[in-house]
Structures are given as C-alpha cells and as structure tokens.
Amino acid sequence: MNPIYEKVQAKHTQSVQVRPYQLSHFDIPYHYHPEIEIVYFKEGIGKVFVEHAMVSFEPGSLFVFGPNVPHLFIEDKTITNQNIEILVIQFELNALGSYLELPEFTNVKDLMNNAHSGIKFSDLVNSQIPNILDKMQNELGLDRFLKLPYLLELLKLHHHSVLINTFKKKITESLTPKRLRHVNHYILQNYNGEVSLNSAAKIAHMNKAAFCRFFKKHTRKSFGEYVNDMRIDYSCKLLIEGSLNISSIGYEVGFNSVPYFIKQFKRSKGITPKQYRLRNLVGL
Structure with missing residues (x-):
C-alpha cells in the first residue's frame, strides 16, 4: 500500500x-x-x-x-x-x-x-x-x-x-552511508516485488560475497533476512487492518508462496499470521 x-x-x-x-x-x-x-x-x-x-x-x-x-x-x-x-x-x-x-x-x-x-x-x-x-x-x-x-x-x-x-536509523548511521542509502532506496522501492541480491550488490558496486559481508556487518542480518523482515513488518499492518485475507497479504508484501510467508512470519514473530491477527483483534 x-x-x-x-x-x-x-x-x-x-x-x-x-x-x-x-x-x-x-x-x-x-x-x-x-x-x-x-x-x-x-x-x-x-x-x-x-x-x-x-x-x-x-x-x-x-x-x-x-x-x-x-x-x-x-x-x-x-x-x-x-x-x-x-x-x-x-x-x-x-x-x-x-x-x-x-x-x-x-x-x-x-x-x-x-x-x-x-x-x-x-x-x-x-x-x-x-x-x-x-x-x-x-x-x-x-x-x-x-x-x-x-x-x-x-x-x-x-x-x-x-x-x-x-531500519532507516541503521542505514543512515552506517559508516558508509552512501552505499547503504542506495541499497536502502532499492529495497524500499521493490520489497513487495522482486528484490535481487545481484542487483543490490551492483548498486553497492561490490561483488556478491563482499556485499553480503558488508551488509551483515552493518545490519546484523543477511540481505535475505532483512528483506523478509521488512516484508513481515508490513504484513503486520495489513493483518491488523483486516481488509485482505492471509494469502493475499503474503503475495501483497512480496512472497511468492503462502507456506513460505507463514514460515517466515513465524520465524520473525514467533506465531503464525492467523494467530497474530486474532491476538490483535481480541487484544490479548
């Protein structure tokens, strides 16, 4: 959205x-x-x-x-x-x-x-x-x-x-802010579609191996984990709004597989998307 x-x-x-x-x-x-x-x-x-x-x-x-x-x-x-x-x-x-x-x-x-x-x-x-x-x-x-x-x-x-x-705070406080700002912009523009490690590395003017080390050093997460966590955070908003079903939300935030979306959501939040929605709806 x-x-x-x-x-x-x-x-x-x-x-x-x-x-x-x-x-x-x-x-x-x-x-x-x-x-x-x-x-x-x-x-x-x-x-x-x-x-x-x-x-x-x-x-x-x-x-x-x-x-x-x-x-x-x-x-x-x-x-x-x-x-x-x-x-x-x-x-x-x-x-x-x-x-x-x-x-x-x-x-x-x-x-x-x-x-x-x-x-x-x-x-x-x-x-x-x-x-x-x-x-x-x-x-x-x-x-x-x-x-x-x-x-x-x-x-x-x-x-x-x-x-x-x-997320924005970590990026802007980086010791090499220009590279990460460019990568940050790329992720924010594309997180609900295809986000490519190859493209991110090219934007940072680094090879993949060096970029992966560089990104994890400054964010403490792998590139894939970071993108998935951003997608999960956005899905939380959609789950609380309640206008879309869980499958639609998974696709809306950039996951190509509903089971994978549920797996990543549980990894990040400790509960399933359905449990998260119910917990927020009933105020538990």
Missing part, C-alpha cells in the same frame, strides 16, 4: 498549528505530508505504523513524525465505544530557520534528525510536557511559537523514547 499525500490546511497567520480532535475511530489513510507532526494521545488505544514498523499507542503516548514520513493510526477495534482524544501540532521545519544552527538548538536539531524515523515518547505524566501542550493549544501568536523550541528541547531530553522505523 502506497502512502497518500495529505495537504495540510495551514492558517497563514500561525506558523504552528495546534488542533484538538475527539474521535471514535481514525478515518485518515496511510499518508504523509511535508510538515513535521506531533501527536499527543490523551485517550485512545491502538497501533501506529511508520513505513515498515509498528508500535502501540495508549493514553499519554506522544509521537513525532518528520517531514514526509508515512504514518497510519489504527484504533483497537475490540474496544466498543472507544473515545480517542488527541492533540495535533504541525509546523514546517523552515519555521525554525537558522536557529537550528545555533549551539543552543543542538538538542532540537538532533530531535528533528531522529524524527525521520518517527519517535514514540511515553511516561509523560510527571513531566512538564502535557502542561506545555495545553498552553500551546490555548495561546496564539508569539506566545505559542516560542513554546515550540522549548517543547522540542524537553522531548529530546525525555528518557522514555524509542525510534519507530529502526
């Missing part, structure tokens, strides 16, 4: 948009937009997908998505009459301008770099962050804008956070 571009309706009088929402379910498709987005959950339980990775959300969760990072929220459909209450903050990176080059903004700049992988923050109850979010919602103009870098600074210093799309 390809992400859909979402045009954010910006108010020209405000560089930082703050919008509260109360929902019974999410109806926004898998999407991306150039604006940086912060989503804080006051109420609600479910899953969030960032490209090929998945984490849960619950009351008190906060997410930061960098520019053009595809993401999707799915509520837990086993909870009847669920109330989802969120606060969404959106702003363009250029709103921070040259401030990001100042030494005082080092933490903010680091946070913005990590946001390209998507970040989840938890255990915010005893921090100042919820209070700042409420103030930003109720303020306008310069008062709201000046709280943005302070919020980002506190988030960077918060100890309870995880990168969601760790």
